[in-house]
Amino acid sequence: MLNPLKNVLQEHQLKATSQRLTLLEYMMTHDTHPTAEMIHQDLPNISLATVYNTLEKFVEKKLVVIIDGISDGKRHYDAADHPHYHVINTRTNEIIDAANYDPAPLIKAAQAATGLKITEYKIDLYGVDPDSKPE
Amino acid sequence: MLNPLKNVLQEHQLKATSQRLTLLEYMMTHDTHPTAEMIHQDLPNISLATVYNTLEKFVEKKLVVIIDGISDGKRHYDAADHPHYHVINTRTNEIIDAANYDPAPLIKAAQAATGLKITEYKIDLYGVDPDSKPE
DNA sequence: CTTTTTGATAAGAATGGTTCTAAATTATTA
């Protein structure tokens, strides 16, 4: 087995079809946060239905996470290969990755507050360029 | 001015119509996290369009926040009267409020990482009952 | 090697939450 992406898929009980390999590589190698439609435009040989189906599978397997709350009304996707949080520039809708924060105390607080076992978390902050005029 | 809710609306440059007063009171006095449709069912005298329009205004003015990422695919709304974060039970879709966490270091980290001025943040954790069987 | 079964992909139709439109009310101003 020379293809590490093939390994990743098989470890997650997903058959390594060419579409899945292509999509997984796309998500792993792009630091953008594309919508299904954007991915389909970059990979026109994979049908839009398959993009949606495959991303759904990847989300189930926690290979990919959904970013919503973007003001374009569309669902954005992000490879979940390294834990990080997002800062969204509300003027440009740019989604910026950041990782200079340890979520462990937050997870602990959430478990203490609710008694639930935390399986996932999502931290999104919204901001604007400080030099930009208000309104 | 005896009605404090009327004050709140006027302080936010919103005319205090009866629909807005009713909706603001509804959001303030309910600790649930309803969808527009749920609110409309509880307040059938206010049209669904007005529920959407008014919630959008309230979100602009930061009186209300949107909760998305719930697996019912619908947008939920929450009064923003006190800062808190959410823990979502992914088996029941219950949205639990929690406030035992200070977001100041996170906000500081985000500003340091991006240079943006943070205006809003959204922290959602997802969990399951620890006694429930897996899958 | 067939044959059979299972799962994946594809194209397009359907869905439904949300937004838009245009008309009717209501509030404000002169």
Next chain:
DNA sequence: TAATAATTTAGAACCATTCTTATCAAAAAG
């Protein structure tokens, strides 16, 4: 009051996502 502006409303339209159904491909069975 009349004139103007803002809000509300019902229903139409939108469109991102999901569903349907038909093909296709890979794996198991024989």
